[in-house]
Amino acid sequence: MLYEQLATDxxxxxxxxALRAGDRLPSVxxxxxxxxxxxxxxxxxxxxxxxxxxxxxxPKSGHYVRTRQSDHLAEPRVPRRxxxxxxxxxxxxxxxxxxxxxDPSIVPxxxxxxxxxxxxxxxxxxxxxxxxxxxxxxGVAYDPPPGLPTLRRQLARRSVxxxxxxxxxxxxxxxGATEAIHLCLRAVARSGDAIAxxxxxxxxxxxxxxxxxxxxxxxxxxxxxxxxxxALEDVLRGCGVRAVVAATNASNPLGAVMSDEAKQxxxxxxxRHDVPLIEDDVYGDLxxxxxxxxxxxxxxxxxxxxxxxxxSKTLAPGYRVGWVVPGRYQEVIERLKFxxxxxxxxxxxxxxxxxxxxxxxxxxxxxLRRTLGGRVEQFRDIIATEFPEGTRVSAPLGGFVLxxxxxxxxxxxxxxxxxxxxxxxxxxxxxxxxxxxxxxxxRLSCGSLTPRTVxxxxxxxxxxxxxxxxxxxxxxxx
Amino acid sequence: MLYEQLATDxxxxxxxxALRAGDRLPSVxxxxxxxxxxxxxxxxxxxxxxxxxxxxxxPKSGHYVRTRQSDHLAEPRVPRRxxxxxxxxxxxxxxxxxxxxxDPSIVPxxxxxxxxxxxxxxxxxxxxxxxxxxxxxxGVAYDPPPGLPTLRRQLARRSVxxxxxxxxxxxxxxxGATEAIHLCLRAVARSGDAIAxxxxxxxxxxxxxxxxxxxxxxxxxxxxxxxxxxALEDVLRGCGVRAVVAATNASNPLGAVMSDEAKQxxxxxxxRHDVPLIEDDVYGDLxxxxxxxxxxxxxxxxxxxxxxxxxSKTLAPGYRVGWVVPGRYQEVIERLKFxxxxxxxxxxxxxxxxxxxxxxxxxxxxxLRRTLGGRVEQFRDIIATEFPEGTRVSAPLGGFVLxxxxxxxxxxxxxxxxxxxxxxxxxxxxxxxxxxxxxxxxRLSCGSLTPRTVxxxxxxxxxxxxxxxxxxxxxxxx
Numbered sequence: 019m020l021y022e023q024l025a026t027d028x029x030x031x032x033x034x035x036a037l038r039a040g041d042r043l044p045s046v047x048x049x050x051x052x053x054x055x056x057x058x059x060x061x062x063x064x065x066x067x068x069x070x071x072x073x074x075x076x077p078k079s080g081h082y083v084r085t086r087q088s089d090h091l092a093e094p095r096v097p098r099r100x101x102x103x104x105x106x107x108x109x110x111x112x113x114x115x116x117x118x119x120x121d122p123s124i125v126p127x128x129x130x131x132x133x134x135x136x137x138x139x140x141x142x143x144x145x146x147x148x149x150x151x152x153x154x155x156x157g158v159a160y161d162p163p164p165g166l167p168t169l170r171r172q173l174a175r176r177s178v179x180x181x182x183x184x185x186x187x188x189x190x191x192x193x194g195a196t197e198a199i200h201l202c203l204r205a206v207a208r209s210g211d212a213i214a215x216x217x218x219x220x221x222x223x224x225x226x227x228x229x230x231x232x233x234x235x236x237x238x239x240x241x242x243x244x245x246x247x248x249a250l251e252d253v254l255r256g257c258g259v260r261a262v263v264a265a266t267n268a269s270n271p272l273g274a275v276m277s278d279e280a281k282q283x284x285x286x287x288x289x290r291h292d293v294p295l296i297e298d299d300v301y302g303d304l305x306x307x308x309x310x311x312x313x314x315x316x317x318x319x320x321x322x323x324x325x326x327x328x329x330s331k332t333l334a335p336g337y338r339v340g341w342v343v344p345g346r347y348q349e350v351i352e353r354l355k356f357x358x359x360x361x362x363x364x365x366x367x368x369x370x371x372x373x374x375x376x377x378x379x380x381x382x383x384x385x386l387r388r389t390l391g392g393r394v395e396q397f398r399d400i401i402a403t404e405f406p407e408g409t410r411v412s413a414p415l416g417g418f419v420l421x422x423x424x425x426x427x428x429x430x431x432x433x434x435x436x437x438x439x440x441x442x443x444x445x446x447x448x449x450x451x452x453x454x455x456x457x458x459x460x461r462l463s464c465g466s467l468t469p470r471t472v473x474x475x476x477x478x479x480x481x482x483x484x485x486x487x488x489x490x491x492x493x494x495x496x
Numbered sequence: 497m498l499y500e501q502l503a504t505d506x507x508x509x510x511x512x513x514a515l516r517a518g519d520r521l522p523s524v525x526x527x528x529x530x531x532x533x534x535x536x537x538x539x540x541x542x543x544x545x546x547x548x549x550x551x552x553x554x555p556k557s558g559h560y561v562r563t564r565q566s567d568h569l570a571e572p573r574v575p576r577r578x579x580x581x582x583x584x585x586x587x588x589x590x591x592x593x594x595x596x597x598x599d600p601s602i603v604p605x606x607x608x609x610x611x612x613x614x615x616x617x618x619x620x621x622x623x624x625x626x627x628x629x630x631x632x633x634x635g636v637a638y639d640p641p642p643g644l645p646t647l648r649r650q651l652a653r654r655s656v657x658x659x660x661x662x663x664x665x666x667x668x669x670x671x672g673a674t675e676a677i678h679l680c681l682r683a684v685a686r687s688g689d690a691i692a693x694x695x696x697x698x699x700x701x702x703x704x705x706x707x708x709x710x711x712x713x714x715x716x717x718x719x720x721x722x723x724x725x726x727a728l729e730d731v732l733r734g735c736g737v738r739a740v741v742a743a744t745n746a747s748n749p750l751g752a753v754m755s756d757e758a759k760q761x762x763x764x765x766x767x768r769h770d771v772p773l774i775e776d777d778v779y780g781d782l783x784x785x786x787x788x789x790x791x792x793x794x795x796x797x798x799x800x801x802x803x804x805x806x807x808s809k810t811l812a813p814g815y816r817v818g819w820v821v822p823g824r825y826q827e828v829i830e831r832l833k834f835x836x837x838x839x840x841x842x843x844x845x846x847x848x849x850x851x852x853x854x855x856x857x858x859x860x861x862x863x864l865r866r867t868l869g870g871r872v873e874q875f876r877d878i879i880a881t882e883f884p885e886g887t888r889v890s891a892p893l894g895g896f897v898l899x900x901x902x903x904x905x906x907x908x909x910x911x912x913x914x915x916x917x918x919x920x921x922x923x924x925x926x927x928x929x930x931x932x933x934x935x936x937x938x939r940l941s942c943g944s945l946t947p948r949t950v951x952x953x954x955x956x957x958x959x960x961x962x963x964x965x966x967x968x969x970x971x972x973x974x
Binding site for chain 1: 587590591594597598607609610611612615617618620621622624625626628629631632633634635636637638639640641671672674675678682686687700703704706707709808812813814815816827830831832834835836837838839840841842843844
């Protein structure tokens with residue numbers, strides 16, 4: 019659509035600083051003339067930017083780039099290095115979070131998934147319905163590893179947009195990226211082995227490591243550039259680490275994106291130490307500025323990178339369709355997949371394959387990226403205004419979660435408990451660490467923006483202020 | 497239906513010996529008078545018995561109980577005891593079987609699933625289609641353990657037919673029974689631990705044990721009565737076994753059903769030794785004579801029995817809907833399930849829940865049991881006539897697989913290779929053993945009966961005769 023292109027151009031101009039906070043945008047008529055488009059097109063583009071929180075209308079004056087409350091927010095601090103392997107034990111706290119998620123009356127600020135209003139779930143379900151209605155033998159046969167050929171073909175086709183050109187036989191489909199990462203850990207390490215992980219890292223990775231009796235060595239991760247490679251080099255030299263797990267694009271909870279140079283250095287490093295890299299790329303399609311970043315896998319020469327992905331963040335969490343590109347571990351991954359779950363359900367895989375084949379995915383991604391980018395900014399604005407003085411927040415480059423550092427002394431588990439009493443779920447910091455760090459951190463999900471979530475966020479802010487013994491105004495401390 | 501009841505009564509009379517091979521059945525008119533039903537009803541019942549291979553029509557004479565070629569077939573021999581723990585390594589041979597299964601042109605005598613013609617897959621898919629079409633948010637949210645409440649409610653309701661009256665909160669849904677058994681093994685044992693298994697046992701259990709770095713101790717299993725409990729007692733006393741895995745109802749590959757007395761003794765035994773029992777009950781609904789046998793779980797007093805089941809053998813293998821009733825291991829199973837696959841897909845669970853709620857399941861099971869019972873007899877007949885002299889075959893009490901002992905010296909891996917060249921898959925004996933036993937055994941699936949499968953069976957028979965250097969006529973050696 020013309021207006022979408024225009025909106026993309028304008029938001030890029032704002033992001034790159036060509037248009038700054040307070041700047042007036044061209045009048046609708048003038049921009050229409052300049053670009054040779056209709057007035058309706060410009061209005062649609064401006065409306066979209068307004069919805070994304072990038073611009074605002076001043077009555078009788080025109081459109082202006084918004085001054086963001088969050089412009090002076092500080093980023094959370096990077097944890098210190100400590101090269102010791104710990105057995106994670108995050109399960110109890112995670113169980114509490116899951117328990118809350120089961121209750122639909124709870125506001126899910128703690129869960130990393132996008133709400134139904136922003137996903138093409140109707141279209142996907144319609145495809146699933148059509149497939150189920152028409153196929154009389156669907157679901158009868160098992161679909162053993164590597165998984166449904168039509169889905170693998172579509173994934174291979176999409177891999178071009180990741181900067182790879184994979185063959186369908188290089189994929190193994192899995193029950194979400196959760197099973198993919200779990201299989202990778204089992205394929206490359208054993209009980210007792212040490213695994214290098216980011217700090218902070220997604221708690222699912224820590225839970226998998228815990229469940230498999232492995233240990234985790236935490237490597238500091240920077241809120242924007244990701245894994246600290248000097249620290250990793252140290253760890254690889256010293257600790258007998260068996261594998262590295264890293265989310266290279268829009269990591270969870272930080273939203274960091276590693277540069278191409280960093281990715282290349284990372285791959286050369288694991289090659290030199292002959293240690294596999296389990297690369298979690300579930301948020302890769304949701305990096306909202308610039309083009310879709312490539313995974314580190316593009317620099318892989320020896321098949322040591324195991325690339326994991328899914329459609330859980332972009333299409334349908336509950337479909338449980340994920341995959342792994344296991345490189346040199348293809349055979350062992352296929353065997354482990356068979357012994358662990360035998361195969362994926364056919365129906366959900368087919369629906370996703372048809373959706374990918376239909377060509378609507380790229381358009382959906384463009385819209386979703388814009389929506390989430392704007393929404394994260396709106397959440398950051400609220401945090402800047404309402405969270406206690408001294409609060410620091412990540413400025414993610416993609417995805418839809420925020421990593422919030424509250425003033426020292428605020429206990430996020432306490433905050434989680436109080437929020438839950440008011441029907442609000444948040445993810446407390448310590449579950450993102452094997453060493454029980456991040457006591458004064460929380461992860462907040464911007465997956466859904468409704469009056470209910472905004473009100474919940476304000477309530478959390480209020481509780482945090484009370485726990486901190488401070489007034490609101492996070493932005494004032496930069 | 498009236499005719500189905502009549503057919504059931506008559507087949508019971510044949511099974512119990514009230515009507516014997518060669519006996520003439522009452523004339524259609526007389527039976528209609530005796531039972532107060534229409535002639536059409538009697539004809540329908542007779543047709544069904546004919547299709548099931550139980551009776552035959554002799555022109556101008558009437559209906560007769562068939563003389564079965566398989567009446568004099570000997571059962572396979574029970575393996576000797578040997579109480580040593582072995583690390584299974586069945587994966588390569590299993591991979592070969594899977595590879596073959598992927599190709600739809602291969603005749604699947606090696607795979608334990610029922611063909612589409614005998615499953616209510618249209619009805620199930622229609623339900624799935626309706627659900628997908630109507631629900632605009634379906635598949636958006638994750639469904640974390642213990643899994644979909646509506647499905648667990650239906651399973652709890654069904655548990656009454658198993659002789660249990662479980663609460664929905666006692667279930668955890670899984671990706672088929674495969675994931676259930678895998679989770680159970682992880683919950684109760686660690687890498688290096690010894691697990692007592694049946695001999696022969698389903699290769700999936702051995703593959704899970706292999707993949708988890710555990711060891712297997714084989715306990716002989718009898719073709720009709722199942723696990724040798726004296727041998728198990730020995731093993732439990734001597735080998736430091738950490739868990740027992742057993743299929744108590746229509747085991748795979750034997751089709752054995754343990755008696756209630758044996759099940760009770762088994763549970764008392766594992767209680768005394770304080771060792772958990774992982775009970776595989778996937779074939780429990782497919783025991784075709786008498787009422788649905790109860791699982792050993794009914795005798796469980798301390799929560800040490802982990803009951804695993806699925807709808808993969810009775811409704812839809814490719815839906816991947818299974819469950820576990822983990823007893824005292826509920827919490828750890830939920831955590832492991834979360835870290836392994838996060839949750840089940842919602843859509844397939846909902847469709848199965850609706851199917852179970854609709855009430856058609858019991859009727860479907862009655863028909864399926866009759867169909868499979870008759871089909872297994874037809875396969876046994878063909879084996880009796882065409883397989884080499886000296887062949888022995890199981891006489892299963894349920895399920896749809898046959899365990900065939902070929903004359904000593906016939907290499908089933910060789911037979912598998914030759915059959916594959918002709919486009920036929922069979923499951924070779926050694927994959928059912930951790931100790932590489934059963935070289936002259938094969939498992940044949942009777943899941944589908946078509947001219948193609950019958951012809952394939954004859955070809956396998958011919959190849960087996962050639963490998964054995966013997967003529968056909970298995971039945972002549974009892």
